Amino acid sequence: MKALKFIAFAQFCLGLSALALQPGYAAVDNDPSPQFNSGDDVSMAPGHPNHFTAFATESPEMLARMPAIDPETGLHVSEIKPGLFYVTEGVYQSAFLVTEQGVIIFDAPPSFAHKLPDVIAEHAPGIIIRYLVYSHGHSDHIGGASVFGDVEGLQIVAHAATVQSMERAARPGILVPTITYDAPYEFSLGGETVELTPASFHAEDMDTIVYLPRQRFVMAVDTITPGEAAFMNFGATSDVGAYMTFFDTILAYEFDHILSGHVSVLGAREDVIMARDYAHDVWRTAGAGMATFLDRFNTTLAALEYKNANLAYRATIEAVRRDCAREIIDRWTGKLSVVDVWADSHCQTVILYNIMH
Numbered sequence: 001m002k003a004l005k006f007i008a009f010a011q012f013c014l015g016l017s018a019l020a021l022q023p024g025y026a027a028v029d030n031d032p033s034p035q036f037n038s039g040d041d042v043s044m045a046p047g048h049p050n051h052f053t054a055f056a057t058e059s060p061e062m063l064a065r066m067p068a069i070d071p072e073t074g075l076h077v078s079e080i081k082p083g084l085f086y087v088t089e090g091v092y093q094s095a096f097l098v099t100e101q102g103v104i105i106f107d108a109p110p111s112f113a114h115k116l117p118d119v120i121a122e123h124a125p126g127i128i129i130r131y132l133v134y135s136h137g138h139s140d141h142i143g144g145a146s147v148f149g150d151v152e153g154l155q156i157v158a159h160a161a162t163v164q165s166m167e168r169a170a171r172p173g174i175l176v177p178t179i180t181y182d183a184p185y186e187f188s189l190g191g192e193t194v195e196l197t198p199a200s201f202h203a204e205d206m207d208t209i210v211y212l213p214r215q216r217f218v219m220a221v222d223t224i225t226p227g228e229a230a231f232m233n234f235g236a237t238s239d240v241g242a243y244m245t246f247f248d249t250i251l252a253y254e255f256d257h258i259l260s261g262h263v264s265v266l267g268a269r270e271d272v273i274m275a276r277d278y279a280h281d282v283w284r285t286a287g288a289g290m291a292t293f294l295d296r297f298n299t300t301l302a303a304l305e306y307k308n309a310n311l312a313y314r315a316t317i318e319a320v321r322r323d324c325a326r327e328i329i330d331r332w333t334g335k336l337s338v339v340d341v342w343a344d345s346h347c348q349t350v351i352l353y354n355i356m357h
């Protein structure tokens with residue numbers, strides 16, 4: 001163990017000595033292996049060590065799960081329970097529930113919301129749209145709401161925090177909520193029940209967990225990506241500590257399907273369990289790596305002759321992140337798709353959390 005630590009330390013110092021030889025600090029890191037995409041490392045230039053071909057493609061299991069997108073409409077629409085449909089263009093997701101007394105829509109991503117009126121008319125001919133529910137206030141999931149702006153009597157349902165956020169800054173395309181709540185809220189239509197529970201796992205203000213008990217359907221947007229490692233920074237969460245507890249909150253619901261807002265695939269219970277185990281593994285691995293942080297930082301700062309603490313900090317974060325990402329990629333490749341694309345981002349998210357908490 002000591003020998004391994006020494007080798008890691010020596011490699012780290014070698015990286016720093018390379019840095020000393022490079023004018024303008026061009027190469028903080030002389031590790032020739034791919035950098036696991038830190039946001040600016042993926043190259044499209046042939047021959048570059050971080051050429052995109054160094055990253056794994058989507059796994060065959062993931063590709064097999066992806067539903068076909070209709071080339072005519074650019075959408076996939078499927079009825080997952082009687083009257084309950086989910087819609088995706090391959091990147092974003094929305095859903096709608098058809099009842100005898102009207103339709104309830106859940107989210108309206110601007111990427112395809114303009115197509116939703118036709119889709120709903122096709123699957124619910126002659127049935128009026130009564131409700132539009134927002135999962136959270138982010139434009140990329142509800143910024144297409146204005147296509148329903150002329151639906152008479154439409155109720156827009158959202159957490160009160162979404163209204164407050166809209167008052168602070170204009171959010172083009174988003175209709176102002178007509179029904180708000182700041183505690184668990186429930187409504188019924190045509191004998192079907194919608195349960196809305198405020199939660200914190202992603203947005204900077206509030207999220208809502210949508211639950212349809214009869215359909216055993218739960219919606220928690222910007223959380224997991226079923227079959228894949230979560231998107232950058234764990235679904236770009238604003239609070240990774242809260243994100244880590246989200247999984248058990250969701251697993252307390254009885255559900256068959258989870259709509260998490262992204263990719264074309266609809267999730268199942270096992271996807272939440274897998275995502276939880278992955279996230280918790282990153283949490284533990286990056287947390288353990290933090291034990292080396294201060295020593296590494298001090299060594300780096302000394303190598304830089306105490307002249308550039310910012311660069312020493314960056315180099316230290318990158319070194320801890322790289323060790324963490326390597327472990328995570330080793331353990332999770334084959335279980336989740338695109339782990340090598342996002343592992344370093346997840347490690348960095350936890351590292352920054354640890355620095356601040």
Ligand SMILES: [Zn+2]
Pocket residue numbers: 136138141202203222
């Ligand atoms: Zn969001």
